[in-house]
Every structure is written in C-alpha cells, then in structure tokens.
Amino acid sequence: MWFSRDLKPALCWLFLLVMLGFMRWSVAAQLLQHDGEVSKVQPIKLNTEEQQWIRDNPRVIVASVQYPLYLFQDEHAHWNGLNSDVLKRISAMTGLQFVHQESFSTDHLLERLERGEADISTTLAMSDERKVFLNFSHAFGGAGWVFVGRVGEPQVQSLEQLAKRVLVLPARHALEGIIRRDYPAIEIRSVKTYAEARALVESGEAYATIENEIGAQLFPSGLLRVGDLLEGKWEADHLAVRKGQPELLSILNKALEAFPPEELRAIRLKWLDGVSPLPVPSVWQRIASWGCWAMAVIGTFGLLSLVWNRRLRAAIRQRTEAEKDLGDQLAFQHALINSMPDPVFVRDLLGRLIMCNRSYEEALDIRFDQVQGRSLMEVDALPKITSRMLHDEFMAQLQTRKTRFCRRQLQFKNGSREIYQWTVPFYSADGKLRGLLGGWTDMSRRLH
Incomplete structure (x- = not known):
C-alpha cells in the first residue's frame, strides 16, 4: 500500500x-520535415497560359526590404526569413525563380513597383492606395497592428487617444490614409523607416508609432513599450503583385492554395516561436x-x-x-547587425567604440579588436579634422540627447563622399543614457 x-x-x-x-x-519533426521536403515537392497543375507565362518570364523580381524575422539578409548576404521560406516552397511547386532586389524603405519599395522595376513584394500590407497599382494574393498568415509609445506616458490604447498629438509613421504606411481621413486631429509625421519612427518616439519628438506586433516585440527598448492592439485592423500576409500580370497572380494563388497547412504552420513556428504571443x-x-x-x-x-x-x-x-x-x-x-550592408557603430558616453559591424570595419579599413574602447581621436581611421569634428558632434549630441539624420559631404582617407548619416542616443532598461548608436549610407555608391 x-x-x-x-x-x-x-x-x-x-x-x-x-x-x-x-x-x-512533434514540433521538431514538422520543422525537420519542412527542411527536407522542399526539394521533392510535387509541381502544381497550371493551365496553358500560365505555363507559357513561366517560360516567357522564368525570373520574378522581388522588391525586398529587410524586416526581421519575415525577410532579411544573413551574414553571407543570403535572403532568409519566413517569407523567404514561403517563396522557396512556391519556387519548388511552380519552377519560378525569385530574385531579390533590396529596397531601403517602404516608400522606395512602392516606387520600384510603380515604375515596373519589380514584379512582387512579400512585406506589404493591403491598403486602398496600393490597390490602385497592385493586386494581392491569398493570405497566408498575419499579425495585428500595435501602438508603440514611450515609457512614462499613458499606455496608448486607441487612435482617439492620439488627438492633437504627433503620430510618426514610415512614409506611405498602409494605415496612413485611413487615419488622415477618419482622425484629422492626429498630427502625422512621415519618416523613412520604422527605426527612425521608434527613435523619434524614444526621444519624445513623437508620441507614438504603429507597427506590426511581431516587429514591435523584436526590437525592445528601455524607453519604449508596446501598447494595445489597434482594434479592427489586421495586417494579413499577402504577396503583392504589380498589376498587368494576371497569370503571375493566378500562379501564386494556386501555389498558396496547394501549400500544406501543417508545413506553413511549421515555417511560422520556425521563425516566430518565442516572439509572437503565446497560444x-x-x-x-x-x-x-x-x-x-x-x-x-x-x-x-x-x-x-x-x-x-x-x-x-x-x-x-x-x-x-x-x-x-x-x-x-x-x-x-x-x-x-553584421549582415547590414551599411556601416553601424555603438559608442559610449565618452565616445569610445563599444561595437561595430563588418561594414564599418571595411569602410574605415580597421579591425574592431584593435580599436575597441577608443575614440575617433585615438584611432588613425579618418583625417584628423574629420575625426575631431565627428567626436565633437557625438559629445554635443550626448548632451542634447537629440536624434540626428542628415545628408552631408564627409572627408574620408580615400577621398570625399556624400553620405546619409544617422545617430541615435540609446538607453539602458532603467532609462539611463548609455551612449550613441549610429551609422551611414554611402549615397555616392548607391548612385552607381
């Protein structure tokens, strides 16, 4: 007993x-099965017009903007993420070859689709403005929109709460038209990227921004907090197809209809497990x-x-x-960070280098282990005049705690370059200023 x-x-x-x-x-088996079966996928049935379209257009140009964990470039400059896995599966089912061409903002991506320089995109939400020149495929997932506000301010729960306040959004955001029409009392400020939007909220220059709930959870900050879901608004995952290509839209829809639900679920678990809200x-x-x-x-x-x-x-x-x-x-x-094509660096309160990516090392012809913990004035990486100017700007910015985005001409050792420079103060979890996060884009190289 x-x-x-x-x-x-x-x-x-x-x-x-x-x-x-x-x-x-069971979950691990689903992920293993997904990784091993892409190469032996059965082709889907296509009609004569669709088969001919693929023969005439075997390569589909994908306008891609980096948005972890949906789509991003890894350290080997290979495109990866949830949407990349979906395109690989569709490629195996149809024979289409998807070629990614990077865009650097939502506005830039939309311009390329409008001009016919790209065929599809995987990260665009549906809106009335975009339906004018884009068709959207069947949905294959989605997430809600959430408010992102500043710690210390009341948690943002609705658009009504933003009346007479500054809402910052990336240019041509999917919700911008609806908000301007239905909530004219909200002051909308446009920037290029979500990173700039979060920086303005963090500095107090804007009251809130609106972001996909997965992206909002992926980039936590000591001065930012995620608010409530935007009620009645859902960002479904679609493939956006430039109008004038009905055969391509039909092919993509047939592939998505034939996509095994358990495999799609395994792909989402692979990338979003631990980030998305728990079931x-x-x-x-x-x-x-x-x-x-x-x-x-x-x-x-x-x-x-x-x-x-x-x-x-x-x-x-x-x-x-x-x-x-x-x-x-x-x-x-x-x-x-290392996969980013543009130089990125982190400096402490005395202007000493804490971290940088490979692009930064290559741009200044230095090695991180040789310059770690040293300021620009102590490193022979730039002309002395440039080093002194940038160091003084960093120190002044740490005093004002303002974000900075500017286009300027800067003298490097190998000559003068036109760059788009950005620097943003960053804070610890308890709200204390810890240093500067910054980087630049070489505009002269982009023009070539």
Missing part, C-alpha cells in the same frame, strides 16, 4: 514529462495540468522532498534553457 501510494504521484509526473517531450518532438492552452492541457497538481496534493508528507527536488531540477533546466535562448538571441542580433 505504501509503495503504491508513493508511486502514483511519481507516475503522474513521469506521464506529464513524456507528453511534453512528445509535443516538442492559449487547450482544454486537454488544462485538465492534464489540474490532474497532476491534484495527484501531487494527495501525496503524503513523505513525498514533499521528492517534489521539492524535482522542482529544483526543473528550475535549473528552465534557467539553462533561458540562458541558451538568450545566447541564441544575442547570436541572432550579432548576425543581423
């Missing part, structure tokens, strides 16, 4: 661990959890030490997993 009574709670915990392991194995536990999961706790409560005082030891082991395991997840996140962020 004593053996039976002591064994029941242990069996319950063992059963729970087995079920959790089975669930993890609500099922009834079965709740019943199993309650049953196990009930069995534990019924156990005798002699089992308390066993329960304590198991809880301690579980806590150690969770901490180990949390450290691994943190390491993975830091590795991802490091790879993401």
Whole structure:
C-alpha cells in the first residue's frame, strides 16, 4: 500500500514529462520535415497560359526590404526569413525563380513597383492606395497592428487617444490614409523607416508609432513599450503583385492554395516561436495540468522532498534553457547587425567604440579588436579634422540627447563622399543614457 501510494504521484509526473517531450518532438519533426521536403515537392497543375507565362518570364523580381524575422539578409548576404521560406516552397511547386532586389524603405519599395522595376513584394500590407497599382494574393498568415509609445506616458490604447498629438509613421504606411481621413486631429509625421519612427518616439519628438506586433516585440527598448492592439485592423500576409500580370497572380494563388497547412504552420513556428504571443492552452492541457497538481496534493508528507527536488531540477533546466535562448538571441542580433550592408557603430558616453559591424570595419579599413574602447581621436581611421569634428558632434549630441539624420559631404582617407548619416542616443532598461548608436549610407555608391 505504501509503495503504491508513493508511486502514483511519481507516475503522474513521469506521464506529464513524456507528453511534453512528445509535443516538442512533434514540433521538431514538422520543422525537420519542412527542411527536407522542399526539394521533392510535387509541381502544381497550371493551365496553358500560365505555363507559357513561366517560360516567357522564368525570373520574378522581388522588391525586398529587410524586416526581421519575415525577410532579411544573413551574414553571407543570403535572403532568409519566413517569407523567404514561403517563396522557396512556391519556387519548388511552380519552377519560378525569385530574385531579390533590396529596397531601403517602404516608400522606395512602392516606387520600384510603380515604375515596373519589380514584379512582387512579400512585406506589404493591403491598403486602398496600393490597390490602385497592385493586386494581392491569398493570405497566408498575419499579425495585428500595435501602438508603440514611450515609457512614462499613458499606455496608448486607441487612435482617439492620439488627438492633437504627433503620430510618426514610415512614409506611405498602409494605415496612413485611413487615419488622415477618419482622425484629422492626429498630427502625422512621415519618416523613412520604422527605426527612425521608434527613435523619434524614444526621444519624445513623437508620441507614438504603429507597427506590426511581431516587429514591435523584436526590437525592445528601455524607453519604449508596446501598447494595445489597434482594434479592427489586421495586417494579413499577402504577396503583392504589380498589376498587368494576371497569370503571375493566378500562379501564386494556386501555389498558396496547394501549400500544406501543417508545413506553413511549421515555417511560422520556425521563425516566430518565442516572439509572437503565446497560444492559449487547450482544454486537454488544462485538465492534464489540474490532474497532476491534484495527484501531487494527495501525496503524503513523505513525498514533499521528492517534489521539492524535482522542482529544483526543473528550475535549473528552465534557467539553462533561458540562458541558451538568450545566447541564441544575442547570436541572432550579432548576425543581423553584421549582415547590414551599411556601416553601424555603438559608442559610449565618452565616445569610445563599444561595437561595430563588418561594414564599418571595411569602410574605415580597421579591425574592431584593435580599436575597441577608443575614440575617433585615438584611432588613425579618418583625417584628423574629420575625426575631431565627428567626436565633437557625438559629445554635443550626448548632451542634447537629440536624434540626428542628415545628408552631408564627409572627408574620408580615400577621398570625399556624400553620405546619409544617422545617430541615435540609446538607453539602458532603467532609462539611463548609455551612449550613441549610429551609422551611414554611402549615397555616392548607391548612385552607381
């Protein structure tokens, strides 16, 4: 009797661990199956016109803007992300070759589609303005829009709350037309990218911005916080196709209709698991959890030490997993920064270099390990006049705590260049100023 009574709670915990392991194995099996089956996908059935269109147009130009985790370039300059995996699957189903051409803002991307320089895009939300020159495929997922405001201000819960306040949005944002029409009291300020929008909110020059909830969770900041979902607005994931290509739209829709739901679910888990909001536990999961706790409560005082030891082991395991997840996140962020084509750097309150990417090293012909912890004045990377000017600007900006975006002519060692420079103060989690994050785009190189 004593053996039976002591064994029941242990069996319950063992059963729970087995079920959790089975669930993890199922998810891992779906991801492994997705990675291994792309090469043996069965082609979809296309009519004569669609087959001829593919023969005439085998390469489809994709206007792509980097938006982790949906679409971004890795450290080898290869396009990756959720939308990239979807295009690879469609390519295997149809024979189309998708060629990415990078754009540097939503406005730039839309201009390329309008001018006919690209055929499709994977990161555009649907809007009335865009329907004029774009068709949209069937949806294959989506996320909500959320408000992003500043810590210390009331949490943004609705558009009505933004009346007579500054709302900053990337130019030609999908919601801009609706907000201007329905909420004329809101002052809208346009910038090029979401990074600039977040910087203006962080500095207090704007009250809030609106962003995809996945993107908002991916770039946390000590002075920013995510508000409520924008009620009644949903950003569905579509493939935007330039008008005048009905065959291409039909091919993409047929491919999306034939896309196995379990594979699409596995792709989304691969990229968005841990970033997107957690799903609500099922009834079965709740019943199993309650049953196990009930069995534990019924156990005798002699089992308390066993329960304590198991809880301690579980806590150690969770901490180990949390450290691994943190390491993975830091590795991802490091790879993401290094994959950026433009130079990016981070400096502390004294102007000393904390971090930089490979593009920064290449642009100044330096190695990070040789210049880490040193200011521009202590490094022979730029002409002395340029180094002194930039160092003084950094120190002045740290005093004013203002963001800076400007186009200027700057003297490098190998000559003068026209650049688009940006520097943004950054803060710790407790709101203390820690230094400057900055970089530049070589406009002369872009023109070539």
